[in-house]
Amino acid sequence: MYLKSSFLSRDSRKIGITVLVYGVLLILFIYPILHLVTAAFTRDGAFSCGNMLEIVGNESNLRALKNSLVLGIAVTAIAVPLALVFSWLVVRTDLHARRFFRTALVVPFFIPPFIMAFAWTRLLGNAGYVNVFLQNLFQLDSPLFSIYGAGGVILVSVIYTYPYSFIVLSRSIENMGAHLEEAALISGAGKGRVLRDIVLPVLLPSVASSAMIVFVTTISMFGIPALLGTPGRFIVVTTRIYGYIGGFRDPNGIGIATGLSLLLLVIAGMAQSVQALMTRFDRYSTITGKSAPMEPVRLGPFRLPLTILVALFVLMVVFGPLAAILVTSLTRALGLPLSPENMTLAHYRTLAGMGLVQRSFRNSLGLAVIVPSLITLAAVLLVYLRRNKRVYGHQFIDHIVSLPYAVPGIVIGVAMILSWIHPVLGVSIYNTIWILALAYIVRFMIFPMRTIDASWKQIDSSLEEAARISGRKNFGVLRDISMPLLRSGISSGWLLAFMPALTELTLSILLYSPGNETIGVTAFNVMEEGLVPVAGAYAMAIVMIVLILQMLHGRFFEMNRMNKNRKKRNYG
Amino acid sequence: KEESSNGISGTITLYTSETLTDVQSYVDQFELLNPGTKVEIFRLGTTELTARLMTELQAGETPADVIWFADMALFEQFAQDGRLLKIQPAEAANIPESFVYFDGMAYELRLIYQIIAYNTNLVTEKIDSWFDLTDERYKGKVGSASPFVSGATVTQVASVINDDRLGWDFYKKLAANNPVVSGGNGGIARGIASGEYAIGLTIDFMARAQQEQGSPVGYCYQKEGAVYVPTPAGVMAATDNPELSTAFINYLMSVPGQLQLQANGYMPVNKNVALPKGVPSAADIPVLETDWKNLAENRESILNEYAKIFGID
């Protein structure tokens, strides 16, 4: 009977799919990580727990571990709520100029982190514009405050990470029909309560996912803690890791470094589990079979004050650093007072002159288009298989794909070298651009996985069921119903992967090869030359290009949104 | 396939932490002088460079033919492990004996020192001593690279603790002035130029570069002695093109190469090449004695001690 056969083939297909999926995950994700594990548990060629013992035996490491955790938690606890409030304001309310704010608030994400860090020292450092201004204002002989230390690291990290959450949340809030909020309003809840009692918990999947991303980003980040933390005696695990790799020349350096990285992996794994645990129920359908209209919530008397607050934030956090970078890129040389005669466009000319720069733009743009598209597609399929239990052990997939993002770039870089330096299956990708592509795929897979999984949790299953009862088969349903409804998750996942793929540094610098320089590497080298103004110009160029892309993408997006609004089309 | 006059040809890869444009200028000239040759530059900061090199070696192969960066200890280790090729470039005759390391496995190509630089807008007093760094006036405005990032600073530590005028006490005093210990020398130079730090320890040519760009930067060779930062260059034993590799190092020691270096603001080693203007000769620069042996043996404990003093452990 055809029924029976179809039933049997289902089972065998499941086995096939499982083998395929885990095969790929094994090669791409687990194999490199295994190198780290072996490195961590090896001493002069033999298995040993020496590294681990040494790690836990050294209270500096433990302190660093504590700091990393504190940092991660603090940053997550600040950045995510901030992002949620902003998302709600710019998407669901009648805030003034919300379209503009919506773009502006993402800009910090477009500035390469190490340049961002430099910009912040220019702003808030001892000789930063702000401090200098205040000093002159109050006639102080020493700077008013310092960004060196835990406070500074947290501040800048928050500013650096909130866009991750904002990008995810602002999109998923779009799918939330008005009626859930309206029901709370009519029950007498004020705007704040609506946000806390309804929006936050209903969007929990997206909130938790973005929190997870922010947390992992923070604990595995090197640039900011190194630049702002070390001077303030605030040492985190990643700084230690770099110390072991760079500073000591003792043969166990790498081993201990990877050992520490494994600790980060474990922490990230826990975060992943917490996130999964928080959102294990199906209580979050915001996209249901009954569409609700989406009137923006009216802020009433708060409208103007809130607009001003957001504007101030944008001014300080977004345009502040941009301005700092712009000024730097226009001054003839560092440290010269800001006066017309010190201004020049020479650095931009220098930049345009460098063949290297153009080459790296080409390389990076290529990577930044291919990689996100690939992994977003892959993520859709993976999440689909996982949700429909088409693979055995589906619960492990999430953990596996988030591993490579949890360790500092330099470490995963080392792992990638060890994995791919020799030809695998006859193909050698080492010293080609493809090792970079591969590394990015492995490292950024977590983004689309998390965002798509989250927005899938918000689709009411009846919508897919309706397609199936209409006679559509699995992937048909995926294409016709799920994918369009996943729009938010897909686009945010793509964007989250796009930026780092464009400007990634720590990983690329280990894996690039002559001829395959990336924007990050080149910008970094230019910086190293002491050609700071040129680096500034470089950063401005990057931001400009990304903004233009974003505009186009936005235009396109706008267009959808506009005719969406014209037809008052939206999900809920 | 065309061959250059002296019969060398092919492609080699150079691993270096020298600044990119400088290296590029040497390579361009070299390729011009030796048509049919190609030198691929792989430029990284010392930390990443060593990390990559070590990893590659651990995995059993590296594309590197010539290596050139400021990590004497690593070179020493390589020399012992026989990872370096013993070469006799003709030009070696023109450079002082002291700059030939591990009898011909590595060579010094130009001299750099870690010195004290300062921002001329913020520092008006005459600066000439290590102890200017411990001056109350500059509390919180002193910058220094971290030994966990900068090989030069490791050398510095090994030298300072070896000098009885300074020693660990100096660092304790310095720490009391709570300096900013972070990143590499490049960052410190930038910081000084931008005024982030009033004064700090960095490499002389970096200070010079900032000066040339027009930044308000001054520098001095400490009267107690600057830190001489050896930056060896050598040929990997595993290279598949020893001739070209040797030729490249030979070029760097030759007059044209040294002139190029000098033009970039470095102190040449070739006795037939004059110093850049405004730069004292190596003879006139007091230098601290570096205890390489101690460093090689107690590197970890030394760095830990340093880290403890500056609270960056």
Place this chain on the structure above:
Amino acid sequence: MAEIAISHLRKIYGTFTAVDDFTLNIADGEFVSILGPSGCGKTTLLRSIAGFFSVSSGEIRIGNAFAASSESRIHVPPEERNLGMVFQSYAVWPHMNVFDNVAYPLRIRKEPAAALREKVGSVLDLLKLTGSEEKYPSMMSGGQQQRIALGRALVMNPDALLLDEPLSNLDSKLREQMRFELKEIQRKLKLTILYVTHDQEEAMAVSDRIVLMNEGRIRQVDNPRDLYCRPKNLFSACFLGRSNKINGIVSAVSGNRVSLTTSFGAEVPLLAAQSSAPEEGVSATAVIRYENAELSALGSDDTVPACVVVGTYLGCYFLYEVETSFGEFVVHTDSSVTYHPGDEVFLRFTEAFIFKDED
């Protein structure tokens, strides 16, 4: 405890006018139902009163304060209007269990825990949801979810309740109990209730007044009985109850005896309801409710012959479809007498609403 005064309300979506020039005063403690075809603007009306969007024009007063006024650009936010509402789409919160959903309005009002538990408990009891407190909406049936929504509105005692088809997914038993309870609560608390429903009988049973809407406009406002017995226009006559329509020329009028000549030339003797007064010669439409015609085995001067096509049993009565000289006709008789397809019968019209056709 508030009257609601709506005047010249208009709501335009893009180019589409959903509610148009809507003026209505709802007295304090009055129970007003809104009837109208699907898509006529009922929900939009309720949403404007709740204040989820600013009206395109017109004004709304709740109690004696302006809630919304387009010209003086007033807009009181929903949370300050102290209204209760049941959404047509339930809008139960997926992340809260039944208890929390219902308790929410009280939590907002900082109700002490004990009183809260007690109130919610009694409401859930009333809604037959006791025992499901811990369940989440996704584990509830459609009707149960609707009851959660209802409970949420009942538990708070607002000035006025806006109910948008609150019982549409409940079985008739439950529905009847609920509407009875609603009526009780309203009497007790003197609630003003604006009630949207598609169940005419329900509307008749509970309402003080019924508003009949079509295409965003009011067609008639009256107490149930007058609305049913004295429809002011063709729409009202047709929309309420179930009826037959006959088009023709008024051929003779004596008192309320009217005879209509259809296009097929058939003579139809009718008893005009007092509400409508046709003149001879005009072309008119007669609306005859199913129950305003009788079938009998023997004819007389005021009957027309007919032939039974089919009879449908509807519990307490029969519905007969008969064939006449002027087309199909449906009659509604109690289940005592039964006819069979093909029976020759006679049709008497006891009351008809006759309206002059406007052309």
Place this chain on the structure above:
Amino acid sequence: MAEIAISHLRKIYGTFTAVDDFTLNIADGEFVSILGPSGCGKTTLLRSIAGFFSVSSGEIRIGNAFAASSESRIHVPPEERNLGMVFQSYAVWPHMNVFDNVAYPLRIRKEPAAALREKVGSVLDLLKLTGSEEKYPSMMSGGQQQRIALGRALVMNPDALLLDEPLSNLDSKLREQMRFELKEIQRKLKLTILYVTHDQEEAMAVSDRIVLMNEGRIRQVDNPRDLYCRPKNLFSACFLGRSNKINGIVSAVSGNRVSLTTSFGAEVPLLAAQSSAPEEGVSATAVIRYENAELSALGSDDTVPACVVVGTYLGCYFLYEVETSFGEFVVHTDSSVTYHPGDEVFLRFTEAFIFKDED
């Protein structure tokens, strides 16, 4: 074009049994309605037939092939069952406009464009949605969205249709037309239809058979008339129609004349419906439909005195609440005669369903 055979179906959610030991054979082309209190398992039943989850036990055959069987671990996915379904929660796709929503099933079947446009057009026309083709669901009213869902099910011609309260949010006029159309389509295409509704009259009007469910189990399956006139148990008697309940001891039985003595000692003279045969002396419950009692001004031996409490006007008839010696009682009379609160009247019972109480 397929019969559906369900045997011993059971669906358990965690610990809660939503459908229990459900056995039913639906003939090819039969129109079966499901009535039952909210939360009794109707939707769950439909969803098991559709195949959205695997049943806990029992089996389902569609046509002559197994669709689901717990012991032989068969589960045919929904897309291979060729059924049409209207979801209680509509399940209209928010990202498709009205036309695309309705056209989707045809697109899957690779319907040629012209035929597709034509079919969808006619369905939309039937649903009074013409002109809204381009609108998106969020711009539609509740009822309009429900019609989209209905259209999607009607446009494809499946072997069987599963309709879950498909008309609950439509006004009565539209509802009547729709159910008429449904019946037509079913007749034309010989569709098998499983129809969930809360509107008993609707069920009566359209169904060949009605399934009465309670708490996941079948209580009675019958054709509308028998179900209404011959309830097999107290639940059926009470659930269908609207009725009064009287508890008491059967004090006298002669033929179908039964008199019941209530706890207050009141004597109630009843006419037992043939379906139920009580014996003397047992305690029993009598169910008397509103329409199975009459009010008259003058009494006789088979009447009991009563006093009018309140009369409610319900369009085609009156509902009188009267006070009797055995409590409140509701009667249902046509609107010809009217009584007023306080009037002394007499109550006659024309038919009662009497069931022995099980204890």
